[in-house]
Each structure stands twice: as structure tokens, then as C-alpha cells.
Amino acid sequence: MAHRNVELLAVGAGPANLALAVAVEELAPELAGDTLLIEREQDIVWQRGMLLPDALSQVSFLKDLVTMRNPCSRFSFVNFLHSQERLDAFVNLASFVPYRSEISEYLQWVADELAAVQVEYGRECTAVEAQTGDDGEIAGWLVTLADGDTIGCRYLVIGAGRDAHVPAVFDGLPAERVIHSTQYTQRIADVRADLPHRVAVIGGAQSAAELFGAALRDLPECKPTMIMRSIGLNGYxxxxxxxELYYTSFIDEFYDASPEARRQLLGEMYRSNYGGLSPPPWTASTGSSTRTAAPGRSAWRSTR
Known part of the structure; x- marks a missing residue:
């Protein structure tokens, strides 16, 4: 077991903490050298269980980790494409939205490009304890890792994502009969594709729609059924x-709002990113707007 101290510790190398790491490196270089980002996996994969071949991102490539804050940043998605010699190909797609796999590659590229902020993989946080000073106020944090190592820090940022939720009604079923969306790509290969399975897709949002299509592709003999609470599929x-709620200028408005107003805003914003389907991408064509999808690709798009 070993112990060390850093000024800023970020747990989880997802988009939020990677964006934070880039901001620290660009805006506070003196802090960047004493900042550590830890990730429990051995690499960075966005939506690991849902990296389906036809899944597109929900948002424009301009809403990457940095462009809205610093359009000149070397950590932009455009610079990522340029560094991979893929910028021409992306431009010729005539689409504002990249594939989910491209976003995943971009996130790993950003982590690799960080010069001052340290990134460590295979480091799982198992406990967090507040450290108090002589005055009784919180002065820092002590983080315990799965291997017993500890890290002390003054500032702690948790960006571990959401845990998979499996309704209790499925507790009695054999584990091999239930696949959560976060485990789909890892586990679907264990299911025999030559049998006429009856597949129930629970949910009516984007992930469920994508899994419905994936089941038809991966289990060609199956008969999938979508089961949802609503009377039909709804769009975002x-x-x-x-x-406009996602404008950078709205950050200050949200921060200055009362707790009651914040709860209402978050409740209203829910409909813009959860519980529905994302529409197909729009592209300009001869002065008019037409909805198109890449050849052979599904028009359904991802939730992130």
C-alpha cells in the first residue's frame, strides 16, 4: 500500500472529467501539474456496452470537450480528426454528428494528449473520507483505491457516471437471461444466433430503440418486442x-438560481436528453433541408 497527495483528484475519465482536465491544463498550468485523473478501466471507451456499428452521436461535433469554451484549443474534435488524417472524410459526410465510435476514439486521444495532468488506468475508487482541519471544517479528502493505495487531495471531483439499473422484478431470472444495455456488446456474442429467441426490449427511449435494431441484426432468427410505459415512442x-438551456451563458443563470428553480430547470431539461428518441440528422441540400442518414446506417441515434 502506498499514499500520495495531489491538489486535485478527478475520479472517472469520462467526458466531464476529461473536459475539466483540458480546462485545467489550458487555464491553470500551475494546478495541472498537481492534478490526477483516475479511471478504473484499462482504457477510455465511451458507452462501452453500446458501441453499436450504426450508432451516431446526439449532438454536433462542435459540442466537443472544448470548442464552446475555447475554439482555438488543440484538444478539439476537428484537430483530432486532422491528427488522424480523417478530416476530409468527415467533412464529406455532410453531417454535424459523428459516430459514437469516433467520439470514443476522440476521448481516448484527448487523454493521451494531456501534457501536465496525469491519467492513470486500472485505479478503482472504493471509499472516500472527508478530512477535517483543527477548526472542524473540511480541509480535504482521502480516497482509497481497490488495491489499498490511498490518495489525499484538497479538491475532489467525482465523474463516475451512472450505475446500471435493473428493475427488481427481474431479480429471479437467471443472469444469462438478462442483458443490460451497458453490457450488450460484451455479452451478446454468448447468445446463440441460430435460435428463434423471443427478445423483450424493456424501455421506450433511445437505448431501447437501438437495442431493438441490434437484436434484429445480431439474432436474425429472433422476434423482438418493445415493452414501454408510454403509449408510443416519443422524440426529444x-x-x-x-x-438555449445548454448555452455556456446559461451556466451563471443556473448557478445563481434558487434550489427550487434549479430542480424545476433540471426537470424540464430531462425531456431534451432522456426518455425519447433523437431525430435523424439534418443536412443542407440545394438550399433546402433534408433528413438523411449515412448509407446502410440506422436513422436512430444515440442519447450521448
Whole structure:
């Protein structure tokens, strides 16, 4: 067991903490050298269980980790494509949305490109304990890792993502009969594809729609059925007025709002990113707008 101290510790190398790491490196170089980002996996994969071949991102490539804050940053998605000699190919797609696999590659590239912020893999956080000073106020944090090592820090940021939720009604079923969306790509290969399975897809949002299509592709003899609480599939709320809630200028408004107002705002924003389907991408064509998808690709798109 070993112990060390850092000024800033970020747990989880997802988009939020990677964006934080880039901001620290660009805006506070003196802090960046004393910042550590830990990830429990051995690499960075976005939506590991849902890296389906036809899944597209929900948002524009301009809403990457940095462009809205610093359009000149070397950590932009455009610079990632340029570094991989794929910028021409992406531009010729005539689409604002990349594939989910491209976003996943971009996140790993950003982590590899960090010069001052340290990134360590295979480091799982198992416990967090507040450290108090002589005045009784919190002065820092002590983080325990799965291997017994400890890390002390003044600032702690948790970006571990969400845990998979499997309704209790399925507790009695054999584990091999239930596959959560976060485990789909890892486990579907264990299911025989030559049998006429009856597949129930639980849910009516984007992930469920994608899994319905994936089941048809991966289990060609199956008969999938979608089971949902609503009377049908619904699309996201994607109007200009709703998306203004994601403007960088809205951060200060949200921060200054009362707790009651914040709860209402978060409740209203839910419809813009969860519980629905994302529409197909729009591309300009001869002065008009047409909805298109890449050849052979599904028009359904991912939730992140």
C-alpha cells in the first residue's frame, strides 16, 4: 500500500472529467501539474456496452470537450480528426454528428494528449473520507483505491457516471437471461444466433430503440418486442428555446438560481436528453433541408 497527495483528484475519465482536465491544463498550468485523473478501466471507451456499428452521436461535433469554451484549443474534435488524417472524410459526410465510435476514439486521444495532468488506468475508487482541519471544517479528502493505495487531495471531483439499473422484478431470472444495455456488446456474442429467441426490449427511449435494431441484426432468427410505459415512442424536445438551456451563458443563470428553480430547470431539461428518441440528422441540400442518414446506417441515434 502506498499514499500520495495531489491538489486535485478527478475520479472517472469520462467526458466531464476529461473536459475539466483540458480546462485545467489550458487555464491553470500551475494546478495541472498537481492534478490526477483516475479511471478504473484499462482504457477510455465511451458507452462501452453500446458501441453499436450504426450508432451516431446526439449532438454536433462542435459540442466537443472544448470548442464552446475555447475554439482555438488543440484538444478539439476537428484537430483530432486532422491528427488522424480523417478530416476530409468527415467533412464529406455532410453531417454535424459523428459516430459514437469516433467520439470514443476522440476521448481516448484527448487523454493521451494531456501534457501536465496525469491519467492513470486500472485505479478503482472504493471509499472516500472527508478530512477535517483543527477548526472542524473540511480541509480535504482521502480516497482509497481497490488495491489499498490511498490518495489525499484538497479538491475532489467525482465523474463516475451512472450505475446500471435493473428493475427488481427481474431479480429471479437467471443472469444469462438478462442483458443490460451497458453490457450488450460484451455479452451478446454468448447468445446463440441460430435460435428463434423471443427478445423483450424493456424501455421506450433511445437505448431501447437501438437495442431493438441490434437484436434484429445480431439474432436474425429472433422476434423482438418493445415493452414501454408510454403509449408510443416519443422524440426529444429539441426546439431552439430548449437548447438555449445548454448555452455556456446559461451556466451563471443556473448557478445563481434558487434550489427550487434549479430542480424545476433540471426537470424540464430531462425531456431534451432522456426518455425519447433523437431525430435523424439534418443536412443542407440545394438550399433546402433534408433528413438523411449515412448509407446502410440506422436513422436512430444515440442519447450521448
Amino acid at each position: 424536445e429539441s426546439s431552439k428555446f430548449t437548447n
